[in-house]
Amino acid sequence: MRAIEIVKPGGPEVLEWHEVPEPSVERGDVLIDTTASAVNRADVLQRQGFYDPPPGSSPYPGLEVSGVVTEVGADVEQFKPGDEVCALLGGGGYAERVAVPWQQVMPVPEGVPLHAAAGLPEVACTVWSNVFMLGRLRRGETLLVHGGASGIGSFAIQLAKALGSYVVTTVGSAAKAERVRELGADEVINYREEDFADKVHADVILDIMGAKYLAGNVRALKTGGRLVIIGLQGGRKAELDLGMLLAKRASVHATALRSRPVDEKGVIVRSVVDNVWPLVGAGAVRPVIYAEVPMSDAAEAHRMLDSGEHVGKILLVR
Structure with missing residues (x-):
């Protein structure tokens, strides 16, 4: 089969479409003939040499995929050849075929x-597990989403609104502000012009920035608030005001999805199917697709992501 290989750490040009060995189908695996994958920030970090796949995962980039089941391993009863599916991956989505635990x-x-379903698994599982399972966002509470125009941000806005929350988000341009309002954001803050911590008090904050926003995020939390950090685009180390955290009886969580064991991912996946997929099927939440790029030209898709101009997901299609 063919897949995108990272020939060396570097820019988008290091992504090359090569002949590679077929994936092996082990006990409990499902083999998917890929229709599409999607580009995520983790893929960029892997391309740059900063984020290796978890042990046992495919070495090729790609954390999500959609396609048709062609083979199932021993003990798999939940899926059969011919099923149209999407999947959360530890890696390997930028390929013609991928084997994944059922x-x-x-x-x-x-x-x-x-x-289009290729743009759902990573954002749906990330948002549901962090905002709702861990952050316990409830109807009527306020959610602050940083990076509202990103794939995760655009999905979080829609899901939180569909479940009855007030949603505030940060963006970096007027054009993105208009787009996230269309997705349902109640309040939009341009982080280039305003300090979000002066503008909002949130019950739950979903943060992709890490160190740069830590102090502001703690300031912006309500009493009993929950800060969930899922990215470190703004650095790894910062001073935490424990006194303010204690006074607010607030909490800080830092989580990752890719490195979790299969069984933990399975719990999240089943909860997404039960709680999120009905909202997607009803049209209350939908994948936001910015562009569709041939998988063999993954380098161009990474250039799009690196530019920061996109809103929603960039798909790699076969």
Whole structure:
């Protein structure tokens, strides 16, 4: 088969479309013939040499995929050849075929085209597990989402609104502010012009920045608030005001999805299918697709992501 290989750490040009060995189908695996994958920030970090795949995962980039099941391993009863599915991966999505544990495989939500479903697994599992399972966002509470125009941000806005929350988000341009309002954001803050911590008090904050925003995030939390950090685009180390955290009876969580064991991912995947897919099927939440790029030209898709101009997901299609 063919897949995108990272020939050496570097810029988008190091992504090359090569002949590679077929994936092996082990006990409990599902083999998917890929229709599409999607580009995530983790793929960029892997390309740059900063984020190796978890042990046992495919060495090729790509954390999500959609396609058709062609083979199942021993003990797999939940899926069969011919099923249209999407899946959460530890790696390997930028390829013609990928083998994945059945626990991480999901049916395509009703009404979503097969190729577009490739843009759902990573954002849906990330948002649901962090904002709702860990952050315990409830109807009527306020969610602050940093990077509202990103794939994760655009999904979080829609899901939180569909479940009855007030949603505030940060963006870096007027054009992105208009787009996230269309997705349902109640309040939009341009981080280039305003300090979000002076503007909002949130019950839950979903943060991709890390160190740079830590102090502001703690200031912005309400009493009993929950800060969930899922990215470090603004650095790894910062001073935490424990006194303010204690006074607010607030909490800080730092989590990652890719490195979790299969069984933990499986719990999240099943919860997403039960709680999120019905909303997607009803049209209350939808994949936001910025561009579709041939998989063999993954370098161009990475250039798009690096530019920061996109809103939503960039798909790699076969």
